[in-house]
Amino acid sequence: MKTVIDEYIRKAMFPNMWCPGCGNGIVLGAIIRAIDDLGWDKDEIVAVSGIGCSSRITGYVDFCSMNTTHGRALPFATGIKMANPDLKVIVVMGDGDCSAIGGNHFIHAARRNIDLTAIIINNMIYGMTGGQYSPLTPTGKFGSTAPYGNIDQSFDLAELAIAAGASYVARGTVYNPRQSTSLIKKALDKKGFSVVEIISDCPVSYGKMNKMKSPVDMLKWIKDITVSKKAWDGLSPDEKRGKYAIGEFLSKDRPDYTELYEEIIKKAQESGGNK
Amino acid sequence: MNNLKKGKNIKLLQGNEACAEGALLAGVRFFAGYPITPSSEIAENMARELPKIGGKFIQMEDEIASMAAVIGASIAGLKSLTATSGPGMCLKQENLGFAIINEIPCVVVNAQRGGPSTGLPTKPSQGDMMQARWGTHGDHPIIALAPSTVHEILTLTIKAFNFSEKYRTPVILLLDEVIAHMREKVEIPALEDIEVINRKKPTVPPEEYLPFKPDEDGVPPMANFGEGYRYHITGLIHNYKGLPTSNSQEIDAFIRRLYNKIQKNAKDIIMNEKYFLDDAKIALIAYGSVARAAERTVKLAREEGLKVGLLKLLTIWPFCFEEVNKLAQQVDLIIVPEMNLGQMVLEIERAAQGKCRVVPYNRVDGELINPIEILGKIREEIKK
Ligand SMILES: Cc1ncc(C[n+]2csc(CCOP(=O)(O)OP(=O)(O)O)c2C)c(N)n1
Ligand code: SF4
Ligand SMILES: [Mg+2]
Numbered sequence: 258m259k260t261v262i263d264e265y266i267r268k269a270m271f272p273n274m275w276c277p278g279c280g281n282g283i284v285l286g287a288i289i290r291a292i293d294d295l296g297w298d299k300d301e302i303v304a305v306s307g308i309g310c311s312s313r314i315t316g317y318v319d320f321c322s323m324n325t326t327h328g329r330a331l332p333f334a335t336g337i338k339m340a341n342p343d344l345k346v347i348v349v350m351g352d353g354d355c356s357a358i359g360g361n362h363f364i365h366a367a368r369r370n371i372d373l374t375a376i377i378i379n380n381m382i383y384g385m386t387g388g389q390y391s392p393l394t395p396t397g398k399f400g401s402t403a404p405y406g407n408i409d410q411s412f413d414l415a416e417l418a419i420a421a422g423a424s425y426v427a428r429g430t431v432y433n434p435r436q437s438t439s440l441i442k443k444a445l446d447k448k449g450f451s452v453v454e455i456i457s458d459c460p461v462s463y464g465k466m467n468k469m470k471s472p473v474d475m476l477k478w479i480k481d482i483t484v485s486k487k488a489w490d491g492l493s494p495d496e497k498r499g500k501y502a503i504g505e506f507l508s509k510d511r512p513d514y515t516e517l518y519e520e521i522i523k524k525a526q527e528s529g530g531n532k
Numbered sequence: 533m534n535n536l537k538k539g540k541n542i543k544l545l546q547g548n549e550a551c552a553e554g555a556l557l558a559g560v561r562f563f564a565g566y567p568i569t570p571s572s573e574i575a576e577n578m579a580r581e582l583p584k585i586g587g588k589f590i591q592m593e594d595e596i597a598s599m600a601a602v603i604g605a606s607i608a609g610l611k612s613l614t615a616t617s618g619p620g621m622c623l624k625q626e627n628l629g630f631a632i633i634n635e636i637p638c639v640v641v642n643a644q645r646g647g648p649s650t651g652l653p654t655k656p657s658q659g660d661m662m663q664a665r666w667g668t669h670g671d672h673p674i675i676a677l678a679p680s681t682v683h684e685i686l687t688l689t690i691k692a693f694n695f696s697e698k699y700r701t702p703v704i705l706l707l708d709e710v711i712a713h714m715r716e717k718v719e720i721p722a723l724e725d726i727e728v729i730n731r732k733k734p735t736v737p738p739e740e741y742l743p744f745k746p747d748e749d750g751v752p753p754m755a756n757f758g759e760g761y762r763y764h765i766t767g768l769i770h771n772y773k774g775l776p777t778s779n780s781q782e783i784d785a786f787i788r789r790l791y792n793k794i795q796k797n798a799k800d801i802i803m804n805e806k807y808f809l810d811d812a813k814i815a816l817i818a819y820g821s822v823a824r825a826a827e828r829t830v831k832l833a834r835e836e837g838l839k840v841g842l843l844k845l846l847t848i849w850p851f852c853f854e855e856v857n858k859l860a861q862q863v864d865l866i867i868v869p870e871m872n873l874g875q876m877v878l879e880i881e882r883a884a885q886g887k888c889r890v891v892p893y894n895r896v897d898g899e900l901i902n903p904i905e906i907l908g909k910i911r912e913e914i915k916k
Contacts, residue, residue: 267764270775300760305604308767316764316775321757323607324766325600326630332597336604336612337757339588340562344608344758365593518588525583 265289265299267319274313278472280431280457284378285314287434287455288347291442302345305334307359309351310385310459311378328358331366334373342372342515347445352379352393356412360392367421367450371514374444374451377414380459388462395499399466414454419507424449426507430456432479433503440505449513456483456501541720547712550682551615551641551705552577553720554689559728560639561587561610564601566594566620569653570709571643574615595623599640603631606638607765609756611693615641618651618660621667628702629668630767633790635700635744635752637731639692642704643712644820646898655898656709658820658871664704665849671787673794675801676704676849680823682716688846694729695801699793700751706848708871710821710900734761744786745772750793794850803846804855808834812841814910815863817856817880819845821900822869828903833910840910848876853883860884867909869893869901889913 266289275281292302302320306312308327315322321344325333334348355363355377366373382400383389390400390407393414397406418426425447429437437455444451458464458475469475484492486504545553551574555563563578565571579589588605592598595616602612616624621642631638644660646652651659660667664676675695679688685707692703734741734753743763746752755761768776769783777783794801808830809815818826823844833840843859845852856879860866866888868877874892881890893909895901 267775269773299762301758303608303757316766319762321762322764323604324764324768326626326767329596329600329627332592332600333604335590335592335597336562336564336601336606337608338604339590339601340605340608340610340612341758361593362597365597518583518590522583522586525580526586 261293262286262289265292265319266317270316273317275310276461278458278460279310280380280459281311281314281378283431283434284311284376284437284455284457285317287438287441288314288349288376289318290438291445294438294442295445297345301343302347303334303337304347304349305330305337306349307351307354308385309354309383311351311380311457312349312354314349328354329362330354331359331362331373331375335366335371338371338373338515339518345445346373348373348375350375350377351384352377352381353383353391356392356414364417364421367418367423367452369514370422370424370449370511372448372450375453376441376444377452377454378457379414379454380457380463382459382463384459384462388459388466401462401466415452415506418452422450422511423452423507424509424511424513425451427452427505428454428456428501428503430479430483430503431458432476432483436503443505443508447508449511541722543718543720544715545682545718546573546715547682547685547707548573548643549577550686550718551689551707552581553718554686555613555639555693556581556585557721557723557726557728558690558693559611559730560613560693561585562602562605562612563589563614564592564598564605564612565614565616566592566598568617568620570645570712571615571617571641574641578613595620596627599624599627599631602638603627603636606636607757609758611697612638613641614638615643617643617645618647619649621660621663625668629670629672631702632668632672632674633767633769634765635754635790636702637696637700638702639689639696640702640704641707643707643709645709646896652898654709656821656871656900657896657898658708658822658875659896660706661848661872661875664706671791673701673791674704674849675699675701675794675847676706677846678706678819678848679711679846680820680844682711682714683718684846685711686718686720690726690728691803694727697729697731698751699797700731700754701794706820708820738762742772743774744770746789746793750789750796798850801847801850802852802855804852805844805846807842807844809841809843809859811839813839813863814841814865814867814914815859816840816842816906817845817866817868817876818842818870819848819876822871825901825903826869826906829906829910832903832907838910838914845876851879851883856880856883857885857887860887860890863888865913866890867893867906867913869906869909871895871901
């Protein structure tokens with residue numbers, strides 16, 4: 258039986274490179290279903306990613322796609338979108354990719370409010386390189402470079418995106434793919450810089466080092482540490498510790514960068530070419 | 533060196549302005565950059581001129597992002613330019629490699645200043661010649677051009693775009709602080725008088741398109757994103773389809789093809805100029821602003837009856853190995869003045885294969901090399 262997924266994947270790339278039980282496949286499914294719901298034409302979509310297990314997603318989708326350099330997906334995507342604003346540009350990043358090496362690009366893409374959709378697969382670890390801690394590893398958790406526990410405070414990517422100027426910000430999980438699909442769909446549909454963080458599982462690295470050996474353990478843990486946005490607002494600071502709100506945090510309208518640049522073009526052309 | 537004709541469109545331009553002018557003539561439609569002396573005027577000119585013709589300018593958060601944006605814009609179909617200097621050139625290296633491995637046309641200007649590090653921001657240098665060749669990691673080809681006059685900045689910027697489009701490769705334009713900031717008369721060619729090359733497009737329907745399968749010239753046709761050809765681009769070594777490969781035969785063929793794409797077309801890419809070399813017994817080999825001084829040295833030396841000539845390099849990489857080899861058989865001595873501790877002289881020695889003496893003359897104090905000191909070096913060497 259042919260599924261929606263078959264319509265959108267590059268079969269030559271399968272079987273995929275992910276470990277059994279990895280959350281990346283669930284996110285891939287959510288992205289594809291969201292695009293299918295929107296009825297977008299495959300020829301007008303560009304998928305851009307950085308480097309990491311999660312970033313391999315772009316190799317599996319039958320769009321124009323680009324697996325760029327570590328952390329730099331957003332500036333590549335910015336060039337594509339500026340050059341051809343008609344293209345629908347989706348950017349997939351890992352937590353390390355987006356928030357460590359790519360952190361500066363992330364806040365500047367949000368500041369410009371350029372019309373891109375950023376999907377961050379947050380498995381709270383550097384999966385591809387073997388489980389080193391990332392800026393999104395929770396304090397106290399273990400990584401291969403945090404054998405005594407992580408002392409760093411982690412970012413709240415959603416708050417960071419809101420503060421930096423994004424138009425749409427949401428968080429979902431691989432435990433609830435249906436909700437994630439709907440959040441991604443809204444983000445794709447939104448003009449301006451949209452951010453969806455998906456909390457995901459890396460049983461092989463994160464799970465193994467944090468006493469959750471099976472993917473099922475990890476999904477249960479993800480369920481336990483997340484609360485709906487509505488419930489979150491009623492929690493005390495103590496109750497919030499170690500937990501993540503999920504749902505939609507922000508959806509606002511602000512002119513996107515490519516629209517603003519069209520205004521620049523008008524101005525430059527009206528001034529008749531003198532300065 | 534300037535053969536300016538009367539009645540033409542003559543402008544007094546700064547080197548960086550001439551670069552912007554050349555880029556516009558070549559069809560540039562996108563610029564991404566980050567401010568740095570002595571290159572910033574290129575960005576300022578682009579910010580002003582590009583929107584007038586429907587092009588786009590963006591100031592990115594750093595040079596890494598600028599290089600990435602330039603590559604993205606080129607893949608989406610626009611001729612793209614970025615400009616920087618040493619510290620920024622260092623930051624561009626990783627994504628420069630990405631452009632090379634994915635054969636994305638773009639032009640990168642490096643207005644050289646003294647280094648290493650912050651070095652000498654407002655003083656000239658030729659310290660980045662080897663960085664241009666080997667700055668990004670791995671075996672790779674590169675094209676680098678080095679103008680020595682403001683007029684040449686304009687013409688070589690056009691050439692840089694043409695080579696980048698023809699060979700699907702980034703091209704580095706090496707300026708130095710002197711020629712980037714000096715003003716000279718430039719003849720602006722009429723659009724119909726210049727050759728503008730655009731990337732070749734696939735002639736097959738999307739189902740049959742293999743984005744990295746080369747034609748006979750070693751260059752694969754390039755479909756821009758958004759034109760109905762859906763394909764993958766990756767910094768991993770890839771097969772004809774653009775998908776990652778671990779097949780050793782495919783890997784070997786890919787790396788060699790990438791390298792040979794430039795090397796086998798070196799004759800088309802290599803440009804240089806000869807002054808008084810026909811009967812020369814002593815040759816100067818110079819490039820960039822030092823070539824200006826060397827040309828003057830030739831005149832002064834000839835007045836003294838010394839048989840001195842100049843080979844001025846316009847193309848730095850690929851290197852004109854055969855030309856230098858022939859020259860080494862003709863002359864007794866080659867002197868290589870450079871504003872570095874001896875970079876191109878290494879390549880020249882290699883090409884000379886011991887057939888004549890090769891002597892460096894170097895300055896790294898931030899001052900331009902002048903004709904008299906080169907003449908002094910000639911006098912000193914002929915006594916030996
Ligand atoms: C410039 C650079 N530095 C380091 C690496 C090595 N590297 C590859 S993937 C990765 C981490 C990926 O982690 P994340 O972004 O969280 O993705 P995940 O694998 O967890 O999905 C690192 C550090 C690289 N490829 N490039
Ligand atoms: S290492 Fe972790 S993130 Fe990478 S594929 Fe395996 S489970 Fe997924
Ligand atoms: Mg990760």
